[in-house]
Amino acid sequence: MARENPYYSGPVSDHFDGRVFHNPGGHRLNGFKALLRWQFGGETRARWPRRVTSPHHGTRPERRVDDLRVIMVGHATMLIQTAGLNILTDPHWSDRASPVQFAGPRRVTAPGIDFADLPPIDLVLLSHNHYDHLDIATLRRLQQAHAPRVITPLGNDTLLRQTVPGIGVTARDWGEAVQAGPLTVHLDPCHHWSARGTRDRAMALWASFTVEGPAGRVLFIGDTGFDQGRPYEVVRRHGPLRLAILPVGAYEPRWFMSPQHQNPEEAVEGFLRCGAEAAIGHHWGTFQLTNEAREAPVEALAVALRRKGVAAERFRALQAGEVWEAEKTS
Numbered sequence: 001m002a003r004e005n006p007y008y009s010g011p012v013s014d015h016f017d018g019r020v021f022h023n024p025g026g027h028r029l030n031g032f033k034a035l036l037r038w039q040f041g042g043e044t045r046a047r048w049p050r051r052v053t054s055p056h057h058g059t060r061p062e063r064r065v066d067d068l069r070v071i072m073v074g075h076a077t078m079l080i081q082t083a084g085l086n087i088l089t090d091p092h093w094s095d096r097a098s099p100v101q102f103a104g105p106r107r108v109t110a111p112g113i114d115f116a117d118l119p120p121i122d123l124v125l126l127s128h129n130h131y132d133h134l135d136i137a138t139l140r141r142l143q144q145a146h147a148p149r150v151i152t153p154l155g156n157d158t159l160l161r162q163t164v165p166g167i168g169v170t171a172r173d174w175g176e177a178v179q180a181g182p183l184t185v186h187l188d189p190c191h192h193w194s195a196r197g198t199r200d201r202a203m204a205l206w207a208s209f210t211v212e213g214p215a216g217r218v219l220f221i222g223d224t225g226f227d228q229g230r231p232y233e234v235v236r237r238h239g240p241l242r243l244a245i246l247p248v249g250a251y252e253p254r255w256f257m258s259p260q261h262q263n264p265e266e267a268v269e270g271f272l273r274c275g276a277e278a279a280i281g282h283h284w285g286t287f288q289l290t291n292e293a294r295e296a297p298v299e300a301l302a303v304a305l306r307r308k309g310v311a312a313e314r315f316r317a318l319q320a321g322e323v324w325e326a327e328k329t330s
Helices: 032-040 136-145 156-163 227-238 264-274 296-308
Strands: 068-074 077-082 085-089 123-125 149-153 168-172 177-180 183-188 208-213 216-220 243-247 278-282 315-317 323-325
Touching: 068 216, 068 243, 068 278, 077 208, 077 216, 123 183, 136 156, 149 156, 149 177, 149 183, 156 168, 168 177, 183 227, 208 227, 227 264, 243 264, 264 278, 264 296, 264 315, 278 296, 296 315
Parallel strands: 085 123, 123 149, 149 168, 216 243, 243 278, 278 315
Antiparallel strands: 068 077, 068 323, 077 085, 177 183, 183 208, 208 216
């Protein structure tokens, strides 16, 4: 008998069948048998260093930025500062991306901003519930220190209310938006999935975010397969993008990862399709989740930019603590 959904109950839609969510169209995600083939089938896995120190480590952010400034913390965690607000994406300060702290992918690079040096956090954008994106320990720390508002796709709010006492969380579906002070946060489709264990696959939704405010529009995608470019076409309806924050890592082997994680070449194509002025690459160099070498995403991104004739400074894969400053608008 199929297990009931413990996170969400709502009407059937083009991406929810009454029990689980899915990606309409596109490539089907790989199942458990394919996972076993990848893990035990002799695939070559690059050896990462045990520890890498970023030259930008220890960045101390300003408390308030009115235009647009972004600082890489690590993996998919970014500090976006705009319109006087401080926003964290998929916050993760723990040592492992795992349900336990004695096993699982271990942090190679320390967070670029020390937790104690964070400015007052107003808003958290939480893209989906995988352990490298939704870290309960970090969210508890944020709730105790900052009590931010959390915006997330359907179903993740249930998990947060069960595990983070007092948290203020708003959940929305694809195509919906949330007002957060001077900002409008749009949630849109990306091609991914969710799970916290072995029996809750696809029972909470995943999404991309477009943050619209006085300094322009910023796209953040935590994880996505390229899916023929559809995640990028849909965000164009919100208008021109000033910045796209896109995943560029965790993509090998392609036969297994392509439905759920784009590679750097696809990220560049997505950047061009969504028409953003600039892009930041994330989701690389912090946790080894897949087979490619630690520096491979940065090297592949540089090659893809040259092939497409895109200036390197328009799409930067940031290191932990590195700062991206928007060019001043006239």
